[in-house]
Amino acid sequence: xxxxxxxxxxxxxxxxxxxxxxxxxxxxxxxxxxxxxxxxxxxxxxxxxxxxxxxxxxxxxxxxxxxxxxxxxxxxxxxxxxxxxxxxxxxxxxxxxxxxxxxxxxxxxxxxxxxxxxxxxxxxxxxxxxxxxxxxxxxxxxxxxxxxxxxxxxxxxxxxxxxxxxxxxxxxxxxxxxxxxxxxxxxxxxxxxxxxxxxxxxxxxxxxxxxxxxxxxxxxxxxxxxxxxxxxxxxxxxxxxxx
Numbered sequence: 001x002x003x004x005x006x007x008x009x010x011x012x013x014x015x016x017x018x019x020x021x022x023x024x025x026x027x028x029x030x031x032x033x034x035x036x037x038x039x040x041x042x043x044x045x046x047x048x049x050x051x052x053x054x055x056x057x058x059x060x061x062x063x064x065x066x067x068x069x070x071x072x073x074x075x076x077x078x079x080x081x082x083x084x085x086x087x088x089x090x091x092x093x094x095x096x097x098x099x100x101x102x103x104x105x106x107x108x109x110x111x112x113x114x115x116x117x118x119x120x121x122x123x124x125x126x127x128x129x130x131x132x133x134x135x136x137x138x139x140x141x142x143x144x145x146x147x148x149x150x151x152x153x154x155x156x157x158x159x160x161x162x163x164x165x166x167x168x169x170x171x172x173x174x175x176x177x178x179x180x181x182x183x184x185x186x187x188x189x190x191x192x193x194x195x196x197x198x199x200x201x202x203x204x205x206x207x208x209x210x211x212x213x214x215x216x217x218x219x220x221x222x223x224x225x226x227x228x229x230x231x232x233x234x235x236x237x238x239x240x241x242x243x
Contacts, residue, residue, distance in 0.1 A: 001161045005177065007240045008160075012190045015233055018221075019193040024125050025219035027116065031129050038071050040131045041080065048113040049104065053150075060104035077135040091136045092118060093144040107167040112148035115189055138183055145185040146171050152195040155205050159241045194237045197230070207241050209234045 030047050034040045045067065049060050067074070074080045078090040084098025092114050099110035118138065120129040138145070147153065149167040157165040157173075174180065174188055197214045199205045209231050214220055221227070 002177065004160050004240060004243060005174075007243075008191070008237075009180075009184070009187065011237055011240060012187050012194075015194075016187070016190060018226075018230055018233070019190045020124075022193060022217060022220050023119065027120055027125060027129050029219060031120070031131075032126075037076075037131050038074060041074065042067060042071070044113065044116060044131070048109055048116065051112060052106075052109055056104040062103045063105070077132045089142075091143045092138060093142075096144065096146060107146070108148045108150055111146035111167075115145060115148060115186065118145060118186065140182045144182055147174060147185050147188050148192070150192070152192050152199065155199060156191055156195045156241070159207060194234065198234050198238055207238050209238070 030043055031040050034043055046064070049055060049063075070083060074083050077095075081088050081090050081094045081098055084095070085101050088094035088098045095117065096110050096114045099105050099113055100107065117131070117135070119125055120131065121135045122138075136143070146167075147170060149165075149170045153170060154165045157170055163169075171185075174185060175182065197210055197217070198207050199213070200208060200210050211227070211231070214227065214230065215222075
């Protein structure tokens with residue numbers, strides 16, 4: 001299993017540009033039309049919560065109401081973490097656990113939000129996407145990023161090794177890998193892109209290029225030359241999984 005995961009990691013490192021472009025386009029669509037930091041925050045919270053397959057609308061309603069009632073108190077990263085709960089560390093780990101406590105949120109959705117916050121503030125994406133002027137620098141010693149684990153990721157891990165995978169076990173496995181750092185979770189996040197466009201079926205999913213799913217990604221590059229490139233790269237991805 002370790003060998004296959006290491007091969008997947010090497011593949012992801014070599015092909016970061018494809019998901020980067022998709023994510024950058026996605027973040028711009030959500031955030032570019034907002035100038036006020038709190039408006040950006042609210043837009044991202046709504047977008048992230050709506051990625052849930054079965055959102056708990058009544059519980060999310062309470063969370064959104066609380067945000068709007070307290071919007072004047074969440075003008076920076078540290079204040080937002082404090083708003084989420086007393087005693088939370090003012091870092092990415094604290095942000096994750098604070099969101100997890102909120103009505104209607106859960107592991108995957110909280111991890112996804114934290115990942116986006118990290119991305120738009122790490123200096124690689126469009127600078128206009130930033131919500132806050134300053135946020136903590138990620139410290140691999142005492143901070144965490146978590147992989148947003150959904151059915152796409154679980155199906156990949158079942159292909160690597162069949163067992164009962166979930167958010168906790170997938171993240172534990174990746175954090176325990178030799179010669180890997182916590183910040184590497186940001187690289188592993190690219191698994192979703194390659195897994196989504198290379199799965200067919202519902203229960204027992206087949207891993208092969210799925211052009212229909214690629215076209216369903218609104219923010220993907222629709223240039224045919226790029227699509228052909230990604231199809232070829234997908235064959236490499238699937239060959240690793242199918243070893």
